[in-house]
Amino acid sequence: MEHFDKKAIDQKVAEGLPFAHPLHNRFHLEMPFGLINDPNGLSCAGGEYHIFFQWNPLGCVHKNKCWAHTKTRDFVHYRVPELSLWPSDEHDKDGCYSGCGFAEDGAVRVCYTCNAKNDGVRTSAQRFGTLEADGTVRKDAIAVPDSPDGITEHFRDPYLFYRHGKRYFIIGAQADGEHPRGTALLYEEQKGGWKNRGELKTRLADFGYMWECPNLLRFGDHDVLIFCPQGLPAREYDRQNLYQAGYIVGRMSLDSMDLLQHTKFQELDHGFDFYAPQVVCHEGRHILIGWMGMPDKDEEYPTAEAGWRFSLTMPRVLTLRQGHIYSHPVKELRTLRIESTAKGIDAEMEKSVRETLFAGSEVLLNVMLGEARHVSATLTYGQEKLVFSYDRNEQAVTIDRTGMKKGGRGIRRFRLFADRTLHLHLFVDKTAVEAFFQHGEEAASLFVFPEKEVCPELILESDAPMESVTGCVWELDAIRFDP
Structure with a gap:
């Protein structure tokens, strides 16, 4: 397990701002050094939007997964990003993987996937944490210690939501079998802890071998499942990236654990470089931020030669019309x-x-x-x-x-x-x-x-x-x- 010196890393970030290299972007969030990927922990508390994101401060490769943190009131002025969450114990020693954020009793809290490998066996635990005044995330209780029966170790990216006064989270997963398939599980908070309610049923049979980064959103009386399926074959007019990011729209029954009458899978973005989006809902707006990048395509991003790789998208507001999501940049960017x-x-x-x-x-x-x-x-x-x-x-x-x-x-x-x-x-x-x-x-x-x-x-x-x-x-x- 690598050593992470928060004070030294934060100082290096501050010294790298504002950007000087001609390939650094002007109005896209990125870091002076290291590799960033999935946006995480999006939440709003005290009138500020909190944005966490995956970051390797030690290099431009997909290792040493930490979380960086920044915040903003207007998507124009941001707090200098800082190291907030990093591998430090037996649960997350091989990476603090993706997760969500939410406001609770005036505090910013997160739920993330702990990644640990022992003798070649991966354990994926889901853990809560709390953002403290010094910018670090205090690691709290383990909510789910490992993947359940019938699910492989590919079990990650919890997203918390509320229904009928109760808390749930949806999580990306891979169902075990001769031909592993992607799916999403629902967990319900109960007095004794978090109970696995099983798979959210859809009509998407054998739809890729893994579903990552699920978001479950509510638009009026419709539910939208955003997720990232891996393993879909390309077609003439869609699914042309190595991995996809898209959604289905329907009505979710927590009784039958079914997303009823849902639409076909539609992509959120048709560009080359869009993956792992996350959405925060605040004051009637669904605001999405995505990762500008694509897993397993690192050779396509030459800024690594100058010490950094990847960006986040501009924040977008999502609206739902007749089963289709429209998106446009937040008005603050004007x-x-x-x-x-x-x-x-x-x-x-x-x-x-x-x-x-x-x-x-x-x-x-x-x-x-x-x-x-x-x-x-x-x-x-x-x-x-x-x-x-x-x-x-x-x-x-x-x-x-x-x-x-x-x-x-x-x-x-x-x-x-x-x-x-x-x-x-x-x-x-x-x-x-x-x-x-x-x-x-x-x-x-x-x-x-x-x-x-x-x-x-x-x-x-x-x-x-x-x-x-x-x-x-x-x-x-x-x-x-x-x-």
Whole structure:
């Protein structure tokens, strides 16, 4: 078990802020060094949002899993992140894995998976903890000491929720057998402790070999299960990443342990780099933060050469309409706009519109398609390019980053219906790009790693004159870190 010197690590983080390297992002949460992944412990207490996330402060590999912590009131000003939870005893000596957060009696509490390996055998225990004034998480009682019968050691990522005055948590799992399959279990808090209620039943038979990072949310009278299935085969218009992050919508019966009348599985994000999202519900908003990265694809993220790897997505608000989740960035991020640099776009009957962007940009485009059947929005970085294109005949979006030289490349495709107007909302950071289509009906998160430090140019082109193109480009300021 590695030694973790919190004081020295925290000081090194503070010294690394604000970022100086040209590939560090401006308005995406990341660390000066080490590897970050899953957002954890999202909660709100005392008017502040608490954000924990997986972090290896000792290197850019998936080892030494700790939790870092920061907090914010406005998603613009953040507390300097600090080491908060790290392996320290026989229960979590091989990693403090993912979990959730919640407010209780004015305190911020967490529940996480302890990972321990002894003689090649993994034990996955679920433990509660409490955030203390010095920024560390006090480790409290073990709630569930190991995976139950019929479930392998792949048993992790608890997410706490409330129903009918009782507390439950849902947890990702793998059912044992000749062909292990992904599933999710429900636990109910009772006087004697936490009772395993069994699997949450769905119509998703043999849907991957493991389900990670479940969230169980309530939208009105509908329940939404967000989870990350591993082992799904790619299809022409979806499931094209190595692992997926998506959801099903239905109505949950705690009596029958069934998610009734649920929809098909739908992806939350169609980009290359989105996984392990977590949602906090506060004052009527469901706010999601995801990990910008993909497990088992480390070679696609070259910033490790400079000492860090991966980011978190911008926070998004989720809404549910007719069985489909829409997402859009939280409104607080509008305060990052530098209004003095805003550039309006207003063109009619053109086949090409060009605009030079800033080091960090927000782009809002409304394209009245007119006679155009194929429209592309290209971000050019010198000789390199990233292309978003829409085909009206196919009713599909293609994201093509084969024109980039470093990092992950490839193509992603997904269905999208745009009748007369295509709406595109882009956030272009130094390396992180997030795109929202048709007012948040679909989203895509991805990285590009330009060889040259240049401000990209946006080129909108079509195969026939577009009736009109309107919109705006804003320069975005950087988020701030305060002591």
